[in-house]
Amino acid sequence: MTSSSQTPTPLLHLSFNQDYTCFAAGLPSGFRIFNSHPFRHLFHHTFTPEPGGGISLVQMLFRCNILALVGGGPHPQYPPNKVMIWDDHQSGCIGELSFRSQVKSVRLRRDRIVVVLVRKIYVYNFADLKLLHQIDTFENVNGLCEVSHVDGEMVLVCLGLRKGEVRVEDYGRRVTKLVKAHESGVVCVALTNDGRLFATASSKGTLIRVFNTLDGSLLQEVRRGAERADIYSLAFSTTAERLAVSSDKGTIHVFNLKVDSGALAIERSAGQNIGSPPVVSHLSFMKGVLPKYFSSEWSVARLHLNEGLQYVVGFGHENTIVILGMDGSFYRCEFDPVAGGDMTVVECHNFLNPSDEPYPDEP
Known part of the structure; x- marks a missing residue:
């Protein structure tokens, strides 16, 4: 990684897009x-003008x-209780949604804004920003919510x-x-x-569980480690053959x-027959102690980075x-899905360091 005497710009937010082909950084002065x-x-x-602009x-x-x-940070560009729809071709906002409390996260589909x-969770139609559904939740300070794409x-x-x-809404x-x-x-x-599978981690951070969204059944349980940890990120590969975890x-x-x-595809297709009744069943699965025959499995590949630093994970090609x-660190790593073991770092950058990545002037 390129070193620099400059103090890196503090990050307020970091996330991938829906297929991990891009990622976004929110900064005290923009994005x-x-x-x-x-x-x-x-x-x-x-x-x-500065010092505004926090995203x-x-x-x-x-x-x-x-x-x-x-908006966010010490000097937010927009109120933290508003979602601004930004069109980068116009370099401006084309719509907004306002709420009575701070927005914890946003999820986008081509047809929906969540x-x-x-x-509380609100679901809007993207085309006209019409409210379609609202959901009450347990206290959700991390803004946990995911949608199929x-x-x-x-x-x-x-x-x-x-x-x-966990609540699963199959619309x-x-x-x-x-x-x-x-x-x-x-x-x-x-x-x-x-939308076929979902994975969860608890505050203990030792086990990650994978469920079927169709019936809520537990499909697999994997073990991150024996000691308690704070799980920062979970990510499925695009083929749903692998799961990545950071802590x-x-x-x-x-x-x-x-x-x-x-x-699972056949099962879900069968469950979406036109003749299926429009029912809403409130069922609680996996009550009590999980069956002992669900043996937890260890990871096939791993990489050791800086302890205590928050990392977001996603899958690349192959x-x-x-x-x-x-x-501001960026790593691309290769792993052997059969032999496993330590991953190999094949690319490393600091995306907040101007000397490591040139930034063009503002248009």
Whole structure:
């Protein structure tokens, strides 16, 4: 990684787009967008005059020019209780959504905008910003919520109303499932792009569980470690064959998943028959102690980075993983899905360091 005497710009936010091909950084003075593979700066916007311009949330919509922005930091560009729809072609906002409390996260689909507050989730139609649905949740300070991104009706995963409970909204089947994922609080969730699987981690941070969204059944349990840890990020590969995990221990883990995606696709297709009744069933799965025959499995590949630093993980091409650090670090690593072992770092940058990545002048 290139060293520099300059103090790096503090990050307020860091996230991938829906397929890990890009990532966004929220800064005290604006935002920056990068390409993941190959690594390069795409565009950025610096708000003036200083010291304003803080952006605490940046949500991309694949690779298009539309972003969702939320102000934050010591000098926010926008109120933290508003979601601003930004068109980078126009270098300005084309719409906004206002709320009574701070916005914790935003999720975008081509047809929906999902806004997460501490105890509420709102679902809007993207075309006209019409409110379609609202959900009450358990206290959600991390803004946990994920949505599917393939064409068709949306699957949404969020917190339920009780500690350790996850709610699955299957809008195509018009079914709600409540899944008892953990005894302790849920601190991280991930959802496959097709909405078939979701993964959860609890405040203990030792076990990660993978569930079927169709019926809430537990499909697999993997073990990050034996000691308690704060899980920062969970990510499925695009094929749902692997799961990546980052924690405050500074170790990135990759797990092989034993899920028959074809069988799940057939199962979900059968469940979406036109004749299916429009029911909403509030069921709680996995009550009490989990069956002992669910043996937890260890990761196939791992990488040791800086302990205590927050990392966001995503998958790249073939057997590669992309890791983003809140210190501005970018890693691309290769792993062997069969032999496993330590990952190999094949690319490393500091995306906040101008000497490491040239930034063009503002248009």
